[in-house]
Amino acid sequence: MDGSTLEAEIASAGVQLAVLASKNVASSVANRFQAIRAKKSIEEACNSYEEIINDLISERSRIIAIAQAYEAELKRYTLGDEDIEYLQSTASAALDVMATFSPNTDLKSLESLKSLISVDTLKAMQLLGFDYKRAIGDPLTDACARAITNGLGGGSKKGSGGSGRQSASGAKRH
Known part of the structure; x- marks a missing residue:
């Protein structure tokens, strides 16, 4: 919508x-x-x-x-308190994992990013009207959809011809 x-x-x-x-x-x-x-x-x-x-x-x-x-x-x-805490802990853990894969990562900027996603900051941003789902969720959803589309069909659109595969029911799948 x-x-x-x-x-x-x-x-x-x-x-x-x-x-x-x-x-x-x-x-x-x-x-x-x-x-x-x-x-x-x-x-x-x-x-x-x-x-x-x-x-x-x-x-x-x-x-x-x-x-x-x-x-x-x-x-x-709005995100509930549990959702915000989960988001903060998960994102913080993900940043820690990413830091181990990139030894050249600036730890100060990593800590700054972690403070940006603290529970208090996330709640304050939400109170100010920040829409996490639209600002973060929509672009992630779009990126995931593009990756799937590109990975499965190389970006081809439905109905563009081609032989397609048939499913078990006999219907053609594109």
Whole structure:
């Protein structure tokens, strides 16, 4: 999902929430109750009460769906404490391993890099709005996809002809 689609979804959820908030449900329900009390038939009153209950349940469901959309979006951008600690320890260990393979590595710059990925720094960056998944995860995903594409097919695209191989089911694979 790209950023503009994501922003549109958040904006849409915000508009829906604003509409629901502006409905002034309490006074509306009170007015409807007053009108129901004036009705002579118990059956009409029961049907009206049932309608009010169904409307309230429906609005509650919409509010929950909006809250869940916001929560999902928040989770998409934030890493939990365990994730941050894991990221820090794994990256730090990876840097140590890389240093053993490169004896000419400047240890000062390595330590500076480690301090940059400390738990406190990672949390502070996240609080400031840094999106790890987009800044680090997306480029890594793209690089991995390119490496796989180049390694498997030399960068050829689907549907470009060629004989392909047949799978066990008899379908041609490219």
